[in-house]
Amino acid sequence: MCDVCGCQLHDHHQSDPTIVEVNQNLLNANQKQADSNRRHIEKMGAIAINLISSPGSGKTTLLERTIDALGDQVRIGVIEGDIETERDADRIRAKGVPAVQLTTGGACHLDAPMVHGGLHVLEHLTKNSPLDLIFIENVGNLVCPATFDLGEHCRIILLSVPEGSDKPVKYPTTFKGADCFMITKTDLQAHFDFSAREAREEALKIQPDLDIIELSATSGDNFEQWIDYLQQLLAGR
């Protein structure tokens, strides 16, 4: 018994069945919409990639450099998720690529219904030129976005060198559902105590089928591996 508030210690941790049920209903509805989104994207003739990371891991910079490298050959569209601002979508539009900004107004992740709305706007923007590749840049958050299937065909977790190589072991749920693990900002390796070997090994213990790419979008180091990866995904449509 707690002598401050009078509660039984740990009582707070017991699950409330109403909360459990509401959460399960939300996730079931999300999954249904995600499956529908996937069919929707396939009907468009495209594939979708969901980019998940903490804020500032380099998702938007990766997209800018990818458009520079592939924009002439591959028709790219982008759905940007942010809590506030159109900044990321503006960076993509400046590259001449259609972008839809979804602002969640506080929510810590995108969900499949939001992306569904985004797909319709993207179709409207590109009605005379179908897309090959849709990037969905999730809200900057290494935790919550991993719970929500958006209807993507490939989920990539980005981790930048400054964040530290202990993150796979500390955020295992995030890595469990991923297809690809991308270590970014490798040009900064000399300034940080980051072990790419530790990060790779721990990530593979959690999800042994992970593809792993280490690159720097700023310096261009190993960027060709990423472009090859995308080309293979597109060839597999």
Place this chain on the structure above:
Amino acid sequence: MCDVCGCQLHDHHQSDPTIVEVNQNLLNANQKQADSNRRHIEKMGAIAINLISSPGSGKTTLLERTIDALGDQVRIGVIEGDIETERDADRIRAKGVPAVQLTTGGACHLDAPMVHGGLHVLEHLTKNSPLDLIFIENVGNLVCPATFDLGEHCRIILLSVPEGSDKPVKYPTTFKGADCFMITKTDLQAHFDFSAREAREEALKIQPDLDIIELSATSGDNFEQWIDYLQQLLAGR
């Protein structure tokens, strides 16, 4: 009307009253426990600081250096929040300071009931030497932890130079509830396109009363400002 799943577009975004009610009940219960935690901590003779940031912004390193600087004069205890692992608590214990690791098992934030349990464990660990200062290191996440008062007396948002100076404007809710904004890893400024002026100005637009500290826990740059800040908080007990 969406021709893929047949739904009315944007219907998904309408609020479900059951979800709204459950969330409100959760937040009300959290607030009640947070207020109780605050009284609990004050009865202990201590003050508590809640550290919120993305993964890898330097929260644990800040604590290690703070213990090095103050551990002889100030009795410090630490509550560590992580999804998995005891790693951060082990780093603190290696400094000779009592630490309680709360692993959320997937949850993206600490809440007041979890911290309540942590306070009891901390009291048990330190029963013959009361604490002055309790640090609560939240789960690495710049979004969700900001919604949950833990019973702290001071909330600090950390943002490291590698994450980018656009984060206050992109995560305004997080900054709105803060007492102090700490820019970390300033020794790396030369390697990044980070404008401390932009970050400061945008943060102050959101919360004009913010205290702002720029430092590097690794190089020690400006660390004395942080120590002075803590001394003032302790003097105001």
